[in-house]
Amino acid sequence: xxxxWDIIVEYAPxxxxxxxxxxxxxxxxxxxxxxxxxxxxxxxxxxNKALAFPFYCYVTVFRGTPLLxxxxxxxxxxxxxxxxxxxxxxxxxxxxxxxxxxxxxEIFRAGIQSIDKGQMEGSRSLGLTHTQTMIHVVLPQxxxxxxxxxxxxxxxxxxxxxxxxxxxxxxxxxxxxxxGSQYFKVWEPYLACAFIYLFLxxxxxxxxxxxxxxxxxx
Amino acid sequence: MLKKVxxxxxxxxxxxxxxxxxxxxxxxxxxxxxxxxxGKTLRIVTDANYAPFEFLEGDKVVGFDIDFITAVxxxxxxxxxxxSIGWDPIFVEIESKRxxxxxxxxxxxxxxxxxxxxxxxxxxxTNKILVPEKSDIxxxxxxxxxxxxxxxxxxxxxAVEKLLGKNNKNIKKFENNNLAIQELLKGGAAAVVADNxxxxxxxxxxxxxxxxxxxxxxxxxxxxxxxxxxKGSELKPEFDKxxxxxxxxxxxxxxxxxxxxxxxxxxxxxxxx
Numbered sequence: 454x455x456x457x458w459d460i461i462v463e464y465a466p467x468x469x470x471x472x473x474x475x476x477x478x479x480x481x482x483x484x485x486x487x488x489x490x491x492x493x494x495x496x497x498x499x500x501n502k503a504l505a506f507p508f509y510c511y512v513t514v515f516r517g518t519p520l521l522x523x524x525x526x527x528x529x530x531x532x533x534x535x536x537x538x539x540x541x542x543x544x545x546x547x548x549x550x551x552x553x554x555x556x557x558x559e560i561f562r563a564g565i566q567s568i569d570k571g572q573m574e575g576s577r578s579l580g581l582t583h584t585q586t587m588i589h590v591v592l593p594q595x596x597x598x599x600x601x602x603x604x605x606x607x608x609x610x611x612x613x614x615x616x617x618x619x620x621x622x623x624x625x626x627x628x629x630x631x632x633g634s635q636y637f638k639v640w641e642p643y644l645a646c647a648f649i650y651l652f653l654x655x656x657x658x659x660x661x662x663x664x665x666x667x668x669x670x671x
Numbered sequence: 672m673l674k675k676v677x678x679x680x681x682x683x684x685x686x687x688x689x690x691x692x693x694x695x696x697x698x699x700x701x702x703x704x705x706x707x708x709x710g711k712t713l714r715i716v717t718d719a720n721y722a723p724f725e726f727l728e729g730d731k732v733v734g735f736d737i738d739f740i741t742a743v744x745x746x747x748x749x750x751x752x753x754x755s756i757g758w759d760p761i762f763v764e765i766e767s768k769r770x771x772x773x774x775x776x777x778x779x780x781x782x783x784x785x786x787x788x789x790x791x792x793x794x795x796x797t798n799k800i801l802v803p804e805k806s807d808i809x810x811x812x813x814x815x816x817x818x819x820x821x822x823x824x825x826x827x828x829x830a831v832e833k834l835l836g837k838n839n840k841n842i843k844k845f846e847n848n849n850l851a852i853q854e855l856l857k858g859g860a861a862a863v864v865a866d867n868x869x870x871x872x873x874x875x876x877x878x879x880x881x882x883x884x885x886x887x888x889x890x891x892x893x894x895x896x897x898x899x900x901x902k903g904s905e906l907k908p909e910f911d912k913x914x915x916x917x918x919x920x921x922x923x924x925x926x927x928x929x930x931x932x933x934x935x936x937x938x939x940x941x942x943x944x
Contacts, residue, residue: 467838529853539859541843621820621843621854630759631844634824637762637786 457638461645464632471625472649478542478624479611479653482549486610487603489550490557495587497562508558515555521616524548528620541622545614553610560602564595597668604661608654615650625649710748713771713906715740716764719755720847723872723930724776727755735930739793740774740898742922747906747913758847759824762787765901772906773899776866778826780894788902790910791944792895793923795936798830800885801855801863801870808862811890818843820851820860827864830891856880866894868931895943915944 461468496508515523528544568591576586615626629646633639717732719725725734732753744751753774756764761777764770765787778796779789802808808817811834819835821828823844831842843860845851848869854860863870867884874882898914900907917923918937927935 529857533857533859537858539854539857541859619846619850621845621850623840627844631823631838634759634844637759637766637824639763 467628471628475625478614483607485550486553489554493558494561512555520552541620545617545622556606564599600665712750712752715751715753715772716756716761716770717775718758736774738926742917743913746916747909768901777899778894779897788900788907789897792897794896796866796894798827798891799867799870804881804883811887817861820854820863822848831864
């Protein structure tokens with residue numbers, strides 16, 4: 454079986470377009486997911502158990518059901534409910550960010566709880582409020598510890614965006630599949646996709662490494 | 672100590688679960704072997720996502736194609752073992768000769784003939800357009816500029832690409848027709864183009880969805896389904912003979928009537944040979 458470079462060349466513009474959408478989907482979902490994750494993580498560690506309960510449920514549901522199932526539900530169920538039509542890109546961003554938020558919430562919770570209690574007590578005794586302590590003392594320290602697990606989550610999210618091909622979001626994997634089913638080939642489309650995904654995750658880990666080194670103290 | 676025991680139990684339990692997964696396969700193949708008095712078992716692959724041709728009833732693959740291939744294989748002296756593996760994988764498995772025959776409402780066309788061998792045609796079909804009842808689309812040409820959902824890799828996709836241009840961004844390609852039709856129902860596409868039997872069957876079975884079928888014999892040509900073999904397969908001549916035998920002895924008409932409620936147009940099919 455010969456490797457057909459010509460079909461990769463033919464599909465190169467589509468793979469490139471798909472790659473750009475994959476980057477767009479991933480970056481926006483990372484940003485939205487991190488923001489939501491922070492809120493949910495903080496919600497989950499609230500002293501008041503009744504207030505923390507909804508956040509607890511959120512994490513249970515989104516971490517406890519497969520992303521693929523969430524994608525179908527959001528694309529064919531939730532998005533059309535509001536707009537009257539489907540929109541694969543919107544559904545993709547929503548599904549990826551909501552799913553990632555559940556994991557990121559747990560990362561935030563672990564990060565915050567890993568900071569010694571003495572820090573909170575010390576800064577409270579210096580006259581800072583609970584919120585002030587959170588923002589100026591606990592979170593900056595916790596954030597440093599959270600970078601490696603957050604990096605993991607971002608990389609997982611980028612790779613999971615490939616699942617969106619099932620709802621015909623024209624991202625990288627969608628074009629890989631289109632190429633595969635036109636020529637009934639396996640190696641050419643999926644190896645090309647694999648290399649592009651690997652390249653993207655390498656860039657992402659490089660950026661995260663730099664960030665980690667930059668924030669390193671002591 | 673207790674920890675070790677529970678870990679061992681857990682490991683054994685997971686092993687057991689994996690084994691039950693394998694076990695099913697074996698059961699089927701041994702069952703096949705017992706009846707193997709008259710011939711060897713063939714691995715027949717399909718994509719059971721295409722009612723009424725092939726679909727799942729519980730965990731059993733059923734449909735017109737399945738009854739047909741069973742009759743033909745028996746006629747040729749083989750024991751069929753049908754397996755649903757998905758649409759794209761069919762072509763990969765046949766090309767690499769890991770499966771003997773594919774039956775999955777596969778249209779015979781020149782592009783596919785380059786890589787595969789096909790039996791004599793066994794079914795006549797045309798692509799038709801599925802639209803909401805209120806839609807004003809009346810022909811293939813009116814699909815231009817609209818968003819169309821298709822099953823990826825089908826002749827429906829090829830027909831739409833001929834009209835709209837290859838890889839046009841208005842063509843949404845889905846894993847199967849059910850998802851494509853879902854997209855139409857939820858307002859993400861103006862039409863679905865697929866084989867007539869599938870769309871007609873869908874409209875018949877789902878009157879509450881308010882869909883209709885549009886025919887355009889100018890834009891969409893007649894197509895014929897064939898059984899697909901690896902290139903150079905020795906089974907092809909045997910199966911050609913068996914297909915004709917099934918035409919002659921009335922078995923084909925019987926199966927056709929059971930699934931579609933009408934008599935088949937055998938003359939057109941035979942004229943294609």
